[in-house]
Amino acid sequence: MTNRTESPRILVAAHDPGGGNMLLPIITQLQRTNANVHLCAHGPSAQLWRAEGWSVSSSFETCESVFSFVEDFQPDLVLTGTSIAVGDGYRADLEIDFCQAAKDKEIPTAAGIDARMNLQARFTHTGTGALVVPDDLCAPDQWTRDQLAKEAWCTARIHTVGQPHLERVIKNIRESRNKIPSNARPLMVFFSEPVGLGITEEQHPGFTQYEVVKLLLHSLSGLAIDLLIQPHPLENSADWRTFLESVDISPPLQVDVSTQTTPALQTHADVIFGIGSIALIETAMAGIPTAALQPNRKHSVNPRIDAMSNIQKFYSRDGIEGAVRTFATTCTAPVSDPILAAEISHSCERFLSVIAAILRETCPHKPLQSPTAGSLELQS
Missing domain, CATH: 3.40.50.2000 (Glycogen Phosphorylase B;)
Incomplete structure (x- = not known):
């Protein structure tokens, strides 16, 4: 059995229902691996995840509280959904704050995009206007991947994984x-x-x-x-x-x-x-x-x-x-x-294989492992 100290620590964060739903089946599968998964959410995503019976941290009213949490938890990967800001008091910047906090600590970051709309807005902080792009982006389809690849602002590696929730x-x-x-x-x-x-x-x-x-x-x-x-x-x-x-x-x-x-x-x-x-x-x-x-x-x-x-x-x-x-x-x-049927086929497995590949690259001593299949391999 893998020693707990060798288990990858994964922080998962989301706000909007699109991202929260997209990550829900991913979280379900991660909890069946050796990973130490901690969920952080506000708004609709917090409700969605708690409805599954999961423990969710939500005390993130300020950007400073997010940075403090990342410093304390010391994750090996920060995985987020993406949100669109819609007004004062709406914590749509939650994922961006987690991503920036991780980047400041040189912690790998990845995000899942649930739909092919408002791509740049998903990574633009409403308070500062800063563009915060994760290291890796998981796109729902080839069209979205191609659009991201054309954008000068998108510095991330892009993976086409489908849409697990869909x-x-x-x-x-x-x-x-x-x-x-x-x-x-x-x-x-x-x-x-x-x-x-x-x-x-x-x-x-x-x-x-x-x-x-x-x-x-x-x-x-x-x-x-x-x-x-x-x-x-x-x-x-x-x-x-x-x-x-x-x-x-x-x-x-x-x-x-x-x-x-x-x-x-x-x-x-x-x-x-x-x-x-x-x-x-x-x-x-x-x-x-x-x-x-x-x-x-x-x-x-x-x-x-x-x-x-x-x-x-x-x-x-x-x-x-x-x-x-x-x-x-x-x-x-x-x-x-x-x-679309072809694009979403085996979405969860494809998404998980990207996470596994990131962890193999950035912390090879902490491979993501399933209880039955051992180390997860990147699928083509």
Whole structure:
């Protein structure tokens, strides 16, 4: 058995739900190795990880507290998610602070990118404007890798690992949907997101989530459908209830704000609508009819969705209501997008192999080992 003093010490940090979710299956696997793993999080990631029954340190209200923690723990690797700042008091700089603290101590740093958007912003400190790039970046797909490779600011080694959370969620949705009966009335879900939050005016797509839902309500007017609005974790459900009270809803269409979890909705929904949320990618790959509504957009909301063959896109305002209504009443289960399917295959193993390679390079006396397979090797 490996002596504990020879076990690698890995500090994992995240704030936003995208990064926290992406790292969740990685943490699960790391805890099955010889690694001494310590979790540090704020906000949505802290909630996600604690829901798994894990101990999470969250006393990081200041940059100094982060630097002090890194000095005390002395990790062999700092692994983070990435976040987008959205306002005062929002600790989206948490991962950047951990990365900088590690760099100051010459500790190796790595980060997982959960989506191909806002790449430079993920590493730009909102307080200082400093660009803090980890030593290694784990990209979700080849497109993101290529984009990063073109950027002069990106000094990191880039690895294409896929998206571990996405791969796991797709598998779980498929399995859970095989166990449920059909709905008496069609159930449709709109996955909302705070459009414009954390981006400049020049980057704004030119519409709000509320305007999109107004279009959706007009499109589904008079149909015998149950429509649930699923607020984003950064949205307030009360705001959506106030909005629904202000609009006309034509029976027998019934609309409400969801109180269910995203996995529960993905299990039971017949049709999914949204804007650019990763939830749309998950449901489309799981075989649920899925549509992205971005009327007369000025900019792409999610390039990954733009590239997917199995998500219906409604990007023009002209005729959108009739087109959406037709889609809602006639759509069939989409075929899995073959390019994305290949990109996310064995994501967790690929991500772990990068971590193992970093540790072999920087502290060869502390190899990452699994209980059954011994030292983990880098996969091609």
